[in-house]
Amino acid sequence: MTYKVIGKRVKRVEDPRLLTGGALFVGDVNLPNMLHAAFFRSDYAHAKIKSIDTSLAKEIPGVVGVYTAEDMGEAWEPGPPLVSPPPTLEGVVFNSRRQVPLVKDKVKHAGEIIAVVVAESRYIAEDAVEEIYVDYEPLPAVTDLEKCLEPGHPLVHDDLDSNLAAYLVQNKGDYEAAKKEADLVLKRKFKLDRGAAVAMENRGIVVDWDQKNQHLMIWDTTQSPIPIRNGMAARLGLRTHQVRVVAPFVGGGFGPKIMMFYAEEMVLPWLTMKLNRPVKWIEDRKENFYATTQEREQVQEVEMALSKEGRILGIKQKIIHDTGAFDPYGLTTPLNTQSHSMGGYDVQNYNSELFVVFTNKIIVTPVRGAGRPQGIYVVERMLDIASKELKLDPRDVRRLNFIPKDAFPYNHEIIDQAFVELVLDSGNYLPAYEKALEKIEYDKFVQEEQPRLRAEGKYVGIGVVPFIETTGVGPYEGARVAVEPSGKISAATGVGTQGQSHMTSFAQIIAEELGVEVEDVSLVSGDTAEIHWGTGTFASRGAVVAGNAVLAAASDVRKKVLKLASKILETPEDELELEGGLVRVADIPEKSISLGELAVLANPFRGAVEPGTEPGLESTKYFGPAYGATAFGVHGMILEVDPETMMIKIHKYIAVEDCGTMLNPLVVEGQIHGGVSMGIGNAYYEKLHYDENAQLLNASLADYLIPTSAEMPHIEVYHENTPAPNNKLGTKGVGEAGAIPVPAAFAQALENALPDFNLEITETPLSPNRLYELLYKSEE
Amino acid sequence: MENTFELSVTVNGTSYQKVIDPRTLLSDFLRNDLELTGTHVGCEHGVCGACTIILNGDPVRSCLLFAPQVHGQEIITVEGLGTVDDMHPLQEAFREAHALQCGFCTPGFLTTLVPWLEENPNPTEEEIREAVSGNLCRCTGYQHIIDAVKLAAEKMN
Numbered sequence: 005m006t007y008k009v010i011g012k013r014v015k016r017v018e019d020p021r022l023l024t025g026g027a028l029f030v031g032d033v034n035l036p037n038m039l040h041a042a043f044f045r046s047d048y049a050h051a052k053i054k055s056i057d058t059s060l061a062k063e064i065p066g067v068v069g070v071y072t073a074e075d076m077g078e079a080w081e082p083g084p085p086l087v088s089p090p091p092t093l094e095g096v097v098f099n100s101r102r103q104v105p106l107v108k109d110k111v112k113h114a115g116e117i118i119a120v121v122v123a124e125s126r127y128i129a130e131d132a133v134e135e136i137y138v139d140y141e142p143l144p145a146v147t148d149l150e151k152c153l154e155p156g157h158p159l160v161h162d163d164l165d166s167n168l169a170a171y172l173v174q175n176k177g178d179y180e181a182a183k184k185e186a187d188l189v190l191k192r193k194f195k196l197d198r199g200a201a202v203a204m205e206n207r208g209i210v211v212d213w214d215q216k217n218q219h220l221m222i223w224d225t226t227q228s229p230i231p232i233r234n235g236m237a238a239r240l241g242l243r244t245h246q247v248r249v250v251a252p253f254v255g256g257g258f259g260p261k262i263m264m265f266y267a268e269e270m271v272l273p274w275l276t277m278k279l280n281r282p283v284k285w286i287e288d289r290k291e292n293f294y295a296t297t298q299e300r301e302q303v304q305e306v307e308m309a310l311s312k313e314g315r316i317l318g319i320k321q322k323i324i325h326d327t328g329a330f331d332p333y334g335l336t337t338p339l340n341t342q343s344h345s346m347g348g349y350d351v352q353n354y355n356s357e358l359f360v361v362f363t364n365k366i367i368v369t370p371v372r373g374a375g376r377p378q379g380i381y382v383v384e385r386m387l388d389i390a391s392k393e394l395k396l397d398p399r400d401v402r403r404l405n406f407i408p409k410d411a412f413p414y415n416h417e418i419i420d421q422a423f424v425e426l427v428l429d430s431g432n433y434l435p436a437y438e439k440a441l442e443k444i445e446y447d448k449f450v451q452e453e454q455p456r457l458r459a460e461g462k463y464v465g466i467g468v469v470p471f472i473e474t475t476g477v478g479p480y481e482g483a484r485v486a487v488e489p490s491g492k493i494s495a496a497t498g499v500g501t502q503g504q505s506h507m508t509s510f511a512q513i514i515a516e517e518l519g520v521e522v523e524d525v526s527l528v529s530g531d532t533a534e535i536h537w538g539t540g541t542f543a544s545r546g547a548v549v550a551g552n553a554v555l556a557a558a559s560d561v562r563k564k565v566l567k568l569a570s571k572i573l574e575t576p577e578d579e580l581e582l583e584g585g586l587v588r589v590a591d592i593p594e595k596s597i598s599l600g601e602l603a604v605l606a607n608p609f610r611g612a613v614e615p616g617t618e619p620g621l622e623s624t625k626y627f628g629p630a631y632g633a634t635a636f637g638v639h640g641m642i643l644e645v646d647p648e649t650m651m652i653k654i655h656k657y658i659a660v661e662d663c664g665t666m667l668n669p670l671v672v673e674g675q676i677h678g679g680v681s682m683g684i685g686n687a688y689y690e691k692l693h694y695d696e697n698a699q700l701l702n703a704s705l706a707d708y709l710i711p712t713s714a715e716m717p718h719i720e721v722y723h724e725n726t727p728a729p730n731n732k733l734g735t736k737g738v739g740e741a742g743a744i745p746v747p748a749a750f751a752q753a754l755e756n757a758l759p760d761f762n763l764e765i766t767e768t769p770l771s772p773n774r775l776y777e778l779l780y781k782s783e784e
Numbered sequence: 785m786e787n788t789f790e791l792s793v794t795v796n797g798t799s800y801q802k803v804i805d806p807r808t809l810l811s812d813f814l815r816n817d818l819e820l821t822g823t824h825v826g827c828e829h830g831v832c833g834a835c836t837i838i839l840n841g842d843p844v845r846s847c848l849l850f851a852p853q854v855h856g857q858e859i860i861t862v863e864g865l866g867t868v869d870d871m872h873p874l875q876e877a878f879r880e881a882h883a884l885q886c887g888f889c890t891p892g893f894l895t896t897l898v899p900w901l902e903e904n905p906n907p908t909e910e911e912i913r914e915a916v917s918g919n920l921c922r923c924t925g926y927q928h929i930i931d932a933v934k935l936a937a938e939k940m941n
Contacts, residue, residue: 016882019884022884023866023878024862024866027887127805127808201922202922203888204920204923254886289826289829501886503884674928677925678923704831710920712926713912713913713917713929714913716925
C-alpha cells in the first residue's frame with residue numbers, strides 16, 4: 005500500500021460545521037407542535053412523600069399535563085441493570101437497586117424527580133413546577149461511608165438489611181505470608197472524594213412518537229445510542245426497528261452520558277406516546293449537578309509490605325466505595341480501582357476486600373478515569389511514603405518494581421471490569437519512566453533549581469508518577485463501510501462522538517485501506533438507523549474496539565473492490581493498487597477504473613446476483629477482544645506553593661504516554677490535555693461538598709470550580725509506542741489516561757515542595773483551604 | 785401572551801422584528817426565535833461563557849440579558865463570523881491547531897476572541913490565557929486554544 009494516513013496529524017473533518025454554528029446538538033432540535041418538559045425535583049435527599057398537590061400547576065395556561073408516578077401505571081418501572089455483577093468470583097454479594105422514572109413513595113437523593121410538567125414552552129413548564137407542592141416526612145440522610153454499614157443505621161433501601169450494595173474479595177497469592185517476610189509494613193487510610201464530570205453541554209432528550217408510522221424517534225445526548233434504542237424498545241413494548249436513537253454532536257460525555265436510562269430518559273418516551281406530540285427536555289446546569297451521575301468517593305485502608313530494598317511483597321486493601329442512592333452500573337468503577345491498585349508493578353500478593361455502599365447522594369457511575377485514579381493514587385502514595393520510611397530514592401523504588409518488558413502478557417490474576425482476568429497485554433514501562441525523568445530534568449531540578457529557589461524562600465516541588473490504564477475492553481463494536489456510486493465512502497459505527505474525533509480518526513483508517521482522501525469518507529457515529537449492533541463510547545475503547553472493526557470492514561471492502569476490479573481490468577489482484585479513488589494496474593497506471601464505477605457495476609440493474617455473492621461494495625464487520633489493551637504513561641510536574649495564599653502555580657508539566665499505535669497524534673495530544681485539566685481539578689479545585697443531610701452545597705459553576713486557562717500549565721506531551729499485540733491496528737485507548745495520575749503526582753509534588761512541614765497527603769481533592777488546614781495540623 | 789414586547793434587532797447584518805414574551809432570555813431568543821442555534825447555553829448563570837455573543841462590538845453573555853435589552857442594537861453570533869467555505873482566520877486557526885473537541889464551548893471562545901484580537905493583535909501567551917479565562921472548556925485543557933489564538937494573530941497580521 006502506498007498511501008499512508010494513519011498516524012498523521014490530520015485536521016478534523018467535523019470542525020467546519022462546529023466552528024460556524026452549523027453542527028446539530030440535541031438542544032438544537034425543534035419540531036413542529038413540540039411540547040416542553042420541566043421536572044419537579046426533591047429538595048430533600050431522604051424523605052417519605054406524604055402527598056403531592058399538582059392542582060395549581062395544572063391550571064396554568066399553556067400547561068398540557070402534570071404527571072406523577074401514579075399516572076404512569078404499568079409503564080412505571082426502574083431502569084434496567086446495565087452491567088451484571090461478576091459471576092466468576094465466590095461469595096459475591098450484589099444488591100441491584102436502580103433509579104426510577106418518578107419517585108413513588110420515598111426520595112433517595114436530592115434532585116430525584118417527583119413530578120413532570122409538560123407545557124407549550126419551557127418557560128411555562130418551569131412556572132408550573134413552582135406551583136407543585138409536596139408534603140414530605142424528612143428522614144435522616146445516609147452520607148458517611150464508614151458508618152453507614154453499622155447496625156441500626158438509617159437505610160437507603162428499606163427492603164435491605166443494611167446499606168451494603170455489593171461485597172467481594174479479590175485475592176492473588178498469599179498476602180499474610182508475604183507480610184511475614186517484610187522489612188516494612190505500612191498502613192494508611194485514604195479518603196478520595198467526589199467530583200462532577202461537567203461536560204459543557206448538559207444532558208437533553210427530544211422524543212417524537214409517530215402514531216401512523218408506529219415509530220419512535222429519539223435524539224439523546226448519550227454515549228451509547230444502540231443500548232438506549234434496545235432498552236427503550238424493551239421498556240415500551242416495541243420492536244427495535246420501531247425505535248431510532250440519534251446522538252448527534254454531543255457536547256462532551258466524560259462518562260455520565262453512558263446508557264444510563266436516566267429518569268428523564270424513561271419519562272419522555274412515555275410522554276410522547278401518551279400525548280402524540282414531540283416533547284423536549286434540556287437539562288439546566290443546576291439539574292446537571294443534582295441529577296447527572298458523579299464519581300470517585302471511596303475510603304480505603306491500604307497495607308503494603310516491602311523489603312528493605314523497596315520491593316513490594318504484597319498489598320492488602322479494604323475499599324469502601326460509595327455508589328450513591330442506586331447501583332445501575334454494577335461494579336465497573338470499584339473493579340477498576342482494584343485493577344489499578346497494583347499499578348504497573350510486579351506484585352505477587354494482593355488481597356482486596358470491597359464494600360460498595362448505598363448513600364443518599366447522587367448516583368455514581370464512571371467519570372473519566374472511572375475508578376482508576378483512586379487505584380493509582382493509593383499505590384503511588386504508598387510508594388512515596390515507603391520511600392521516605394526506607395530512606396530510598398522514590399525513583400529507584402519504582403524502577404525496582406516495574407513489570408519487566410519480557411513478562412508480558414502479564415496476568416494480574418484478578419477479575420477486571422469486563423469480568424475477565426486482568427491481563428496486561430504488553431508494555432515497556434521503564435524507558436517511558438526514564439524519558440519522563442529526563443524531560444522534566446529531574447536531576448537538574450533537585451540538585452540545582454530546587455536548592456536555589458528554596459534559598460530564595462520559594463516552595464517548589466517535583467512529582468513524577470507512572471500509571472497504567474486498562475483500555476479497549478469488549479464486548480465488541482461493529483462498523484459498516486460502503487463505496488457509494490459517487491466513489492465517496494460512507495461508514496457507520498455505533499460509538500457516538502462527544503468530541504473524540506471519530507469522524508476523522510476512523511476516516512483515516514478507511515482512507516488508508518481504500519486509497520481515498522480522508523475528506524471523501526463520511527462517517528456517522530451515533531445513529532441506530534445506520535448500524536444495528538454495538539455498545540458505545542466509554543472505557544477508552546473507541547480507537548481499539550471500534551477502530552479495529554472499522555479496519556476489518558474497510559479491509560473486506562478492499563477485497564471486494566480488488567476482486568471486481570481484477571475481473572474488469574483482466575489483471576490479477578496482486579498487480580492492482582488502490583490510490584486516488586482509483587484501482588489501477590501497478591505497472592500501467594493508465595489502465596484503471598474508479599471506485600465509483602466499480603460500485604455501480606457491483607449493483608447492476610439487470611442480471612442476477614451470482615450465488616454466494618452480495619450486491620454492492622459494502623461490508624459490516626465486528627471486533628471483540630478477548631481482553632483489553634493496557635496503556636501506560638508517566639506524568640511529571642513542578643509546582644510552586646504560595647505560602648500566604650496556598651495558591652498553586654504549576655511551572656512545568658510533562659506527559660509521556662504509550663497508547664500503542666496512534667491514529668492521529670493531534671487527537672491523542674488533545675485527549676491528554678483535556679484529561680490533565682480534569683485531573684488538576686480532581687487534585688486541587690473540584691470537590692462536591694455534601695453536608696450531613698446529603699445536600700450538595702456547591703451546585704453551580706460559580707461554586708464548583710473547574711480549571712480555567714489561568715490554572716492550566718502548558719503540557720509537553722511525548723510519545724512511546726508499544727503496539728497492542730491483540731489488535732491489527734496496535735491501538736490502545738487514551739481517552740481517560742490524562743486524568744488518572746494527576747492527583748497522585750500533585751500530592752507527591754506538594755510534599756516535595758513543603759519539606760519543612762511534616763506533610764503526608766492521604767486525601768484528594770485538596771484545595772487551598774484544605775492545604776492550609778493540613779499544614780497547620782502538621783505544625784502542631 | 786398578555787404582555788408582549790416588539791423587538792427590533794440586527795443580527796449578523798439582518799434586521800429582525802419579532803413579538804416576544806418580554807422575559808425571554810437573549811440566548812433563548814437567538815436560539816429559538818431566530819433559529820441561530822450556534823450560540824450554546826452551558827450554565828445559564830453567566831459563568832461558562834458558551835453563550836457569548838458580540839453586542840455592539842463587545843462580547844457579552846446572552847444568558848444574562850433579556851432580549852428586550854438589545855432592542856435597536858447590533859449583534860454578531862458565531863454564525864456571523866464565517867461560513868464553512870469562508871471561515872474567519874480565527875476559525876481556521878482553531879481547526880488547524882485542534883482547538884476544539886466536542887465543539888460545544890467553541891462559539892463562545894470565538895465570539896470572545898474576535899473582538900479581543902482586534903484590540904490585541906500581538907498577544908503573548910500570558911495575555912491570551914487571561915483573555916480566555918472567563919470561558920470554560922472541559923475537553924482541551926485550553927492548550928490548543930492558546931496555540932490557535934497565536935496562529936490566528938500571525939495570520940491576521
